[in-house]
Amino acid sequence: SQTIHQWPATLVQPVGSPLSLECTVEGTSNPNLYWYRQAAGRGLQLLFYSVGIGQISSEVPQNLSASRPQDRQFILSSKKLLLSDSGFYLCAWSARDTQYFGPGTRLTVL
Amino acid sequence: DAKTTQPPSMDCAEGRAANLPCNHSTISGNEYVYWYRQIHSQGPQYIIHGLKNNETNEMASLIITEDRKSSTLILPHATLRDTAVYYCIVGYWWGGNEKLTFGTGTRLTIIP
Numbered sequence: 001s002q003t004i005h006q007w008p009a010t011l012v013q014p015v016g017s018p019l020s021l022e023c024t025v026e027g028t029s030n031p032n033l034y035w036y037r038q039a040a041g042r043g044l045q046l047l048f049y050s051v052g053i054g055q056i057s058s059e060v061p062q063n064l065s066a067s068r069p070q071d072r073q074f075i076l077s078s079k080k081l082l083l084s085d086s087g088f089y090l091c092a093w094s095a096r097d098t099q100y101f102g103p104g105t106r107l108t109v110l
Numbered sequence: 111d112a113k114t115t116q117p118p119s120m121d122c123a124e125g126r127a128a129n130l131p132c133n134h135s136t137i138s139g140n141e142y143v144y145w146y147r148q149i150h151s152q153g154p155q156y157i158i159h160g161l162k163n164n165e166t167n168e169m170a171s172l173i174i175t176e177d178r179k180s181s182t183l184i185l186p187h188a189t190l191r192d193t194a195v196y197y198c199i200v201g202y203w204w205g206g207n208e209k210l211t212f213g214t215g216t217r218l219t220i221i222p
Contacts, residue, residue: 036212043197044154044212059209090153097142099210101153 002027004102006091012108019064019078021105023091026072031093033074035066036101038088050074081109114198119217122192128185130216132198135179141202143174144210145183147194147218154197154212157183193220 003026013019025031035047046059048066056066063082067075074091086109091102115133122128134143142161146154158165158172160181165172171184185192197215 041214043214046209046211049209088151092153098144098156098159100156101146104151104153106151 002093002095002100004091004093004100006089006102006105008105009103010106010108012110013081014110015083016080019076019081019085019107021076021089021091021107023074023076023102024072025074025093028072028093028095030071031095033068034092034094034099035074035076036090036092038090038104040087044090048076083109085109113211114200114213116196116198116213116216118214119219121219121221122185122188124188124190124220124222126188128183128188128192128218128220130183130185130196130198130218131180132182133180134198134200137178137200138202141200143172143178143181144197144199144201145170145172146197146199146212147192148197148215149194155194157196188220190220190222192218194218 005024007022032051034049036044037047038044048056048058050056050068053068053071064078089105092099142159144159145157148154158167158170160172160174174181195215195217197212199210201210
């Protein structure tokens with residue numbers, strides 16, 4: 001069966017520091033991959049999606065970037081974090097007509 | 111993408127059927143209706159989805175009106191573990207690049 005992993009589970013970072021969140025999927029090949037962010041008390045906001053290695057589409061212009069160096073690996077990065085980057089970051093994958101979410105990373109920027 | 115309207119909160123007694131409504135009056139012909147739920151501090155969990163016909167799986171039933179402008183998610187025998195925020199989403203697929211827009215959902219509380 002397919003599983004999706006995210007790490008770290010929680011992260012506290014100072015303003016201006018870099019960020020790297022990793023997501024990996026097991027048990028499937030060539031999945032579509034997604035990064036979402038959920039601010040406290042809000043709905044999910046789609047940040048990036050990828051249909052293949054090296055193919056990234058950005059939904060919201062901001063100081064975040066994404067990369068897909070391998071088929072089942074999706075990385076969310078930032079060179080300098082802002083306070084507004086705090087939130088719950090979720091990775092998701094899909095292979096047919098449904099998205100499945102990972103456990104998420106809770107990021108607090110101080 | 112079509113937008114959805116859900117009540118912000120609902121209560122349901124344990125053991126009873128929970129019926130969660132969703133309005134999506136601007137849904138287009140090729141858009142699906144999806145339901146997810148999110149338990150506090152966890153990633154959203156897929157529940158069910160459908161296009162036109164009613165659907166049932168081991169978790170829930172999805173009833174879509176004939177005009178597709180509204181739907182109802184039914185949890186047949188609610189348990190305390192069903193307490194969560196439930197999201198009704200409409201979205202469509204093209205070239206595999208589906209986009210699902212999550213709103214603020216319905217906070218369902220199961221009461222013992």
